[in-house]
Amino acid sequence: MSGRSSAGKDRLRGSSSCQVLSREELIEEVRRRIIEWEKRHWAPYPWRVKRSPYYILIAEVLLKRTTRQAVAREFHKFVQRYPDFYSIHNAPIGDIEKALRNLGLYRQRAKQLKELAKAIVEKYNGEVPDTWENLVSLPGIGPYTAGAVLSFGYGKKAPVLDSNVARLLTRLTGKQAKKLDDFLRLLWELVPDEGHDYFNYGLIDLGAVICHYRQPYCDKCPLSDICVYRLRSEGKEEEAKCLEVLYDSLEHRVT
Template sequence: MTTTWNQPTIRDLVARLELFREGCRVTTLVEVERATRSPFHILVACVISLRTKDEVTAQSSARLFDLAQTPETLAILEESVIAKAIFPAGFYNTKARQLREISAILVREHGSKVPKNENNLLALPGVGRKTANLVLGIGHGIPAICVDTHVHRIPNRMGMVSTNKPEQTEKALMTILPKDTWIPINDLLVTFGQNQCHPVSPRCSTCPLDDLCGKVGVERSR
């Protein structure tokens, strides 16, 4: 199946994803971070989230924010205290060091504010494009596409893009998606990927996007 990915089709896709999300138990990182619109809290939660389940991220972030709410207060915590608070997040010792360094840099170089500039965000320890774009989008309301494993996998599977790396997917989606969908598309595709379009054996028989999907690389489905 070959779908023509024009603007009406994209709008239809997004509408279906929004409807799907309404019926799901949502555990995405975006949902975790919507508890606060603080760019700093979002940045911290993003760093904690890498190689960590969203449920663990939520719990770890909450424990850390009980100890420190601002860059100033987090920067003076001992690394061991931060590590204990965010355990069992993946690589918690490394992340504890990074979070303390990030906080110190924000205080020293950015007036305790989280930068609104991608290059400045990427210069922070432990911050890659995924984290930078999520902070820009959810934290600052600046249109950016956060590409994680779901946002990379699903458009490729559907035949919307044909890319090998997340950075390529980000650039390709920027040329296809209307700008007003850049921020929410991560949340929508992550929810869809967690509940329907699994990496292995996706639930194609009940998929609301089945008529649009090229099923690229799908060898087995349910």
């Protein structure tokens, strides 16, 4: 894999990436670089190490507006006390609030978990649904959490789109989206059939720590030489525009 990585970078060195890469090669290059980067930087949070649809869905509710480090300290205690949605459904909301108190926003989190438990127990016999349509119909569940449950929990190809990923894609492709969902077409094309979990984790982690909202650390990014934002920041407008057109051709109809 490292040999292909060096060969790919050698092809791009000294030339316009838009002139060197075809549409299909650009897709493969983006996928490979993100997956390789994530395998080197993957963080063993408990919901990433031991995955299940339930663990992933619980983790995403707990992760809203708090840090991964804070959730990691509380996650095991919570899922040991509430190992499935039946246990949440049957518990008094006050007990759930108490279990979440260390995370903050505990009333809002407990309320959403009770609503999720009610829907999942009554409609799906306590099992987290395994289709995009059914997941996004659940209380408080949007495209990001639906994609996370499918990709990380069920091992099914799906895009995982949050604000960090959207920011990375905006800079990478030059696409100015009016809402997050505008990136779903592009992501359905970019997400690979194999290794989609590493790819999605890679997008999330790159967006969070490298393609930072205040200032991107382009010198540390594996995508910097195929990034419209980076090319424009270096005054390479012709190359940036050419690459922007190539990225625009990647969009795929969601089915």
